[in-house]
Amino acid sequence: MDALVPVQSAGQRLPVRLVSASLHRCIGSVSIRRSVSGFAMDTRISSRAPSQFTIRSQQSDLKESLGVASSSDLRIKEWEVDMYQNELAISQGIRIRRKPPSKAPLGYSGPFELRLLNGQVADSPSNILEEITWFKDQEVSRMKELNPIEALKKAVENAPPTKDFVGALRTAHQRTGFPGLIAEVKKASPSRGIFKENFDPVEIAQAYERGGAACLSVLTDQKYFKGGFENLEAIRSAGVKCPLLCKEFVVDPWQIYYARTKGADAVLLIAAILTDLEITYLLKLSKKLGLAALVEVHDEREMGRVLGIEGIELVGINNRSLETFKVDISNTKKLLEGEHGRQIREKDMIVVGESGLFTPDDIAYVQAAGVKAVLVGESIVKQNDPEKGIAGLFGKNISQT
Numbered sequence: 426m427d428a429l430v431p432v433q434s435a436g437q438r439l440p441v442r443l444v445s446a447s448l449h450r451c452i453g454s455v456s457i458r459r460s461v462s463g464f465a466m467d468t469r470i471s472s473r474a475p476s477q478f479t480i481r482s483q484q485s486d487l488k489e490s491l492g493v494a495s496s497s498d499l500r501i502k503e504w505e506v507d508m509y510q511n512e513l514a515i516s517q518g519i520r521i522r523r524k525p526p527s528k529a530p531l532g533y534s535g536p537f538e539l540r541l542l543n544g545q546v547a548d549s550p551s552n553i554l555e556e557i558t559w560f561k562d563q564e565v566s567r568m569k570e571l572n573p574i575e576a577l578k579k580a581v582e583n584a585p586p587t588k589d590f591v592g593a594l595r596t597a598h599q600r601t602g603f604p605g606l607i608a609e610v611k612k613a614s615p616s617r618g619i620f621k622e623n624f625d626p627v628e629i630a631q632a633y634e635r636g637g638a639a640c641l642s643v644l645t646d647q648k649y650f651k652g653g654f655e656n657l658e659a660i661r662s663a664g665v666k667c668p669l670l671c672k673e674f675v676v677d678p679w680q681i682y683y684a685r686t687k688g689a690d691a692v693l694l695i696a697a698i699l700t701d702l703e704i705t706y707l708l709k710l711s712k713k714l715g716l717a718a719l720v721e722v723h724d725e726r727e728m729g730r731v732l733g734i735e736g737i738e739l740v741g742i743n744n745r746s747l748e749t750f751k752v753d754i755s756n757t758k759k760l761l762e763g764e765h766g767r768q769i770r771e772k773d774m775i776v777v778g779e780s781g782l783f784t785p786d787d788i789a790y791v792q793a794a795g796v797k798a799v800l801v802g803e804s805i806v807k808q809n810d811p812e813k814g815i816a817g818l819f820g821k822n823i824s825q826t
């Protein structure tokens with residue numbers, strides 16, 4: 426059986442410029458479902474639930490704008506855009522594939538034909554991050570149908586203003602002398618299981634706020650983290666004052682609009698799954714909607730990429746590999762050494778040390794490495810009293826009072 430092989434292993438890499446030029450062309454003129462194509466798609470989705478008729482007329486619109494005659498031509502174009510997306514991702518060293526590999530549609534003839542070699546590529550996810558990403562792609566497609574982008578855009582227009590996430594971190598850092606705390610409302614994780622059975626997100630959020638958290642992070646992924654957008658909404662409506670980070674696996678601009686309508690003040694962008702072009706675009710979109718963006722990296726290569734993107738104020742260094750689950754807090758230190766550290770200081774970016782922080786010594790260690798904020802879940806959410814959990818983590822009461 427034929428299978429798709431990434432360009433690198435096929436040894437037939439297209440010049441990056443050619444790939445990105447083609448991708449630009451696709452983004453500029455093509456409107457196709459999901460992922461990269463989703464970036465151009467928004468405007469043509471009807472605000473009503475799509476009827477058979479609207480789907481059919483959308484399809485014929487689409488065919489017209491693509492200059493394709495039939496549905497099979499359309500399928501080929503869709504597939505080709507996904508392939509360009511893959512090429513671009515691979516050229517930037519991104520290992521996570523956005524979707525399961527699929528064979529070329531019948532009748533396809535073009536550059537990717539040469540990459541069809543015999544069964545060398547796994548069509549099951551290679552790690553948990555890839556699994557989550559593939560699932561998210563499907564989930565977002567379904568959610569888009571229930572909440573069309575036009576309706577979200579209207580809701581955003583009427584939404585209350587966002588709170589200043591970055592400002593809250595800076596203020597807390599100045600007030601306490603410790604890194605500003607982003608406290609995470611986290612019921613479970615795929616690596617560590619369930620943290621708390623009787624999980625009341627609003628109660629935990631209020632305890633964090635009393636304990637001196639500058640901001641909160643709310644997991645909204647249901648399947649892998651037992652979170653939900655209803656938690657974000659409930660915390661916002663309960664009158665919590667801390668700015669809120671929507672902790673989600675963003676693969677589509679639709680999710681940014683959705684997060685904004687559910688009460689988020691900030692979103693997470695994970696460099697391991699997004700190309701530079703996507704980060705640039707999602708960052709701009711977030712800013713336009715009044716949201717801060719925390720751009721998360723895990724290794725030197727991702728840090729290098731992110732430092733090349735204009736306009737990033739918040740960089741998160743994850744001490745946990747989302748591919749292997751390995752946690753090592755010296756990762757924060759390593760990534761802040763040398764030239765990268767120098768550039769970060771020069772640009773006055775706020776670095777957030779993320780994951781695996783349990784003790785005052787851990788906090789002191791990442792602070793000495795140069796972080797001005799920390800993102801903490803497990804060690805404080807597990808405590809009977811998360812408010813006291815914060816004092817334990819810092820070795821001191823950091824609340825306002």
Ligand SMILES: O=P(O)(O)OC[C@@H](O)[C@@H](O)c1c[nH]c2ccccc12
Pocket residue numbers: 609611672721743779780781782800801802803804
């Ligand atoms: O519970 P911890 O080890 O304190 O980690 C919190 C946070 O860093 C972690 O939940 C996280 C960081 N980046 C992510 C991306 C997706 C999901 C979860 C995360």
